Amino acid sequence: METILITGSTSSIGQEVAIYLSKKYKIILSGRDSSKLSNLKSQLYGENHLIWVCDLIKDDIAHSLLKFLNEYNVKPSHFLHVGGEFTISPIRLQKKEKTLQSFQINVFSAIEIVSILSKKEFKKDLKNIVFFSSISAKRGKAGYSVYSAAKSSLIGLTKTLSIELNPIKVNCFVLGAIKTKATEEILNDNEETLNFQIPLGLGSSSAINDWTTFLLEKNNWMTGQELIIDGGASVL
Amino acid sequence: MKDELLEKLAEILEVDQVSINDKLESYEEWDSLTALTIIALADSDYNKKLTNDMLKEFKTIDDIVNFIIN
Secondary structure: OOEEEEEOOOOHHHHHHHHHHOOOOEEEEEEOOHHHHHHHHHHOOOOOOEEEEOOOOOOOHHHHHHHHHHHHOOOOOEEEEOOOOOOOOOHHHOOHHHHHHHHHHHHHHHHHHHHHHOOHHHHOOOOEEEEEEEHHHOOOOOOOHHHHHHHHHHHHHHHHHHHHOOOOEEEEEEEOOEOOHHHHHHHHHOHHHHHHHOOOOOEOHHHHHHHHHHHHHOOOOOOOOEEEEOOOHHHO | OHHHHHHHHHHHOOOOOOOOOOEHHHOOOOOHHHHHHHHHHHHHHHOOOOOHHHHHHOOEHHHHHHHHHO
């Protein structure tokens, strides 16, 4: 059974993907809150899943991951970087500390993890890396500057790592508005407007489940790509 | 706590200080993005769910302070 490492696994999208993929894979659930992680683990199919508690902001990620992988003797076949943080702020109020935090959790964390997974002892097992970016990286919206810059960085990593780590496939989801528990409150208020702006309406996590399966399981002859999954919003 | 909130609002509105009777619309920086920033502040620092619709009804700094602190 192949192993999948999922950061941000207790986020709404992370949870759904983890539960869905646990039918076929051994999942390494990662997040900072051990009780949330244990609770999520109990909802997964099967028994042999693992928990890697790591605070992507405060912890020494590389050290913690290496220790974890050696302790459990696991070598991930796939890495899904769902972990991230959404912030909104006018550029005139942006503080260095907040900017660094956004980049740390959205981008630097992914760099550290990929750095470990592409070392000799893990590289030959690794088949797929999927970064979860956002349509905010592609489209301008006031207040999104730092978030957009951080999520754009994941697209840069996707291009370069697909060459450097070849034949490991590196791709990136560029996600539009998806209705989850976390976004429900905001999206519900604007659902009418949003449905008008999104040809296929608001997205659901099941679309992400299907796309992830497609990347992991099909011979799709695709690497280094950004997949814009936004219900058509960006073509309007 | 109230003074601290007033300081934060002053920073967001880019003024030296705010007073509770100031009309929100009198601030040069009062716009939808500033409103969004105040909503985010209420949530992250005070755990209060302020909405855009509520903010639209608010007229003065006092309205914001009353909602966030009480």
